[in-house]
Amino acid sequence: MAGILALEKCFGSKNEQEKEEDSKMYKRYREIVSSLPSNDYWGDTMRLYKGFWQMGYLVPGIMAFEDNFKARETDIILTTLPKAGTTWTKALTFAILTRDVNHPSSPTHPLLFFNPHSCVQNLEYLYMGRENTMPDLDMLNESPRLFAGHIPYSLLPASVLKSGTKIINISRNRKSTFVSFWKFGNLINPDKLLDLEKSVDIFASGISFCGPEWNFQAEFTNAASTNSNLLLLSYEEMLEKPVENVKKLAEFMGCGFTDDEEKQGIVDEIVKLCSFDNLKNQQVNKNGSSYNSKIDNKHFFRKGEVRDWANYLTPEMIKKLETAGKINESE
Numbered sequence: 001m002a003g004i005l006a007l008e009k010c011f012g013s014k015n016e017q018e019k020e021e022d023s024k025m026y027k028r029y030r031e032i033v034s035s036l037p038s039n040d041y042w043g044d045t046m047r048l049y050k051g052f053w054q055m056g057y058l059v060p061g062i063m064a065f066e067d068n069f070k071a072r073e074t075d076i077i078l079t080t081l082p083k084a085g086t087t088w089t090k091a092l093t094f095a096i097l098t099r100d101v102n103h104p105s106s107p108t109h110p111l112l113f114f115n116p117h118s119c120v121q122n123l124e125y126l127y128m129g130r131e132n133t134m135p136d137l138d139m140l141n142e143s144p145r146l147f148a149g150h151i152p153y154s155l156l157p158a159s160v161l162k163s164g165t166k167i168i169n170i171s172r173n174r175k176s177t178f179v180s181f182w183k184f185g186n187l188i189n190p191d192k193l194l195d196l197e198k199s200v201d202i203f204a205s206g207i208s209f210c211g212p213e214w215n216f217q218a219e220f221t222n223a224a225s226t227n228s229n230l231l232l233l234s235y236e237e238m239l240e241k242p243v244e245n246v247k248k249l250a251e252f253m254g255c256g257f258t259d260d261e262e263k264q265g266i267v268d269e270i271v272k273l274c275s276f277d278n279l280k281n282q283q284v285n286k287n288g289s290s291y292n293s294k295i296d297n298k299h300f301f302r303k304g305e306v307r308d309w310a311n312y313l314t315p316e317m318i319k320k321l322e323t324a325g326k327i328n329e330s331e
């Protein structure tokens with residue numbers, strides 16, 4: 001069963017020569033990144049890498065992941081657009097997979113003390129390395145290994161697709177994802193506030209974290225028709241039918257609930273443990289931070305509703321967002 005990944009050993013296993021090779025590799029990646037098309041995004045630089053806009057500082061990590069990750073058949077990778085429900089699904093998958101060792105109603109459950117982003121790590125962040133040393137994820141003995149990331153389907157390494165690794169993607173209404181990211185971006189960048197109208201135009205032009213949003217989602221939707229190891233869920237359906245979706249997740253991950261577990265109410269307990277209100281109100285999510293202390297955990301829990309976009313978007317903005325990416329048939 002997966003646990004909080006024992007990452008230290010993945011970074012501590014390299015000898016001097018291997019470290020030097022890693023260092024050269026990252027230098028090469030950074031040189032390539034510096035030549036990619038760029039755009040300003042909340043004061044940071046976005047780069048267009050293989051058709052998708054990514055935060056420039058993350059691209060070397062994506063490249064290292066593409067080139068070096070050795071997938072296992074038992075691996076599970078959750079990959080989503082930011083703000084589509086990543087935090088919630090990290091919590092759910094972690095709670096489902098570790099339920100034998102972490103009872104969902106236990107007062108010492110890790111999700112009561114660690115933010116879901118600490119329990120399930122993003123691959124592109126792991127592969128950014130530490131001091132130019134790449135982690136050796138082969139050192140992880142957990143089975144399954146549970147990872148996450150904001151990685152387009154077409155950028156998943158061949159070994160992921162060949163090995164039968166299980167892939168989970170969550171989609172969310174585009175207007176909700178947009179408003180959620182706009183609010184989030186302004187919360188984490190209080191000195192570089194972005195105007196809503198300008199933000200809509202940028203998003204509708206295709207420039208967003210992992211954008212164009214429509215291409216990111218279309219890749220997963222198209223792949224689902226041929227890849228039986230890919231599960232597509234929707235944020236809205238998860239909110240509407242949490243029990244059904246938690247069962248679907250467990251079944252897909254190869255650890256469906258037994259009749260006894262269902263009778264004992266384990267599914268409901270997992271839903272309750274990972275609910276918006278429960279996670280939001282834990283001390284670690286009120287006062288803690290993630291991603292090298294760069295993001296306050298509280299910003300991952302805003303409203304958790306389906307139509308909050310209606311409180312912000314004008315009819316004109318809605319039209320721009322809804323038609324973005326659609327090819328004009330008369331053209």
Ligand code: A3P
Binds near residue numbers: 176180181277308
């Ligand atoms: P809102 O900004 O609309 O409230 P991500 O985790 O991909 O960054 O997505 C964040 C969005 O998921 C935010 O949406 C956040 O409030 C919502 N969210 C976080 N935890 C949740 C939970 N346990 N249940 C439902 N929604 C959750």
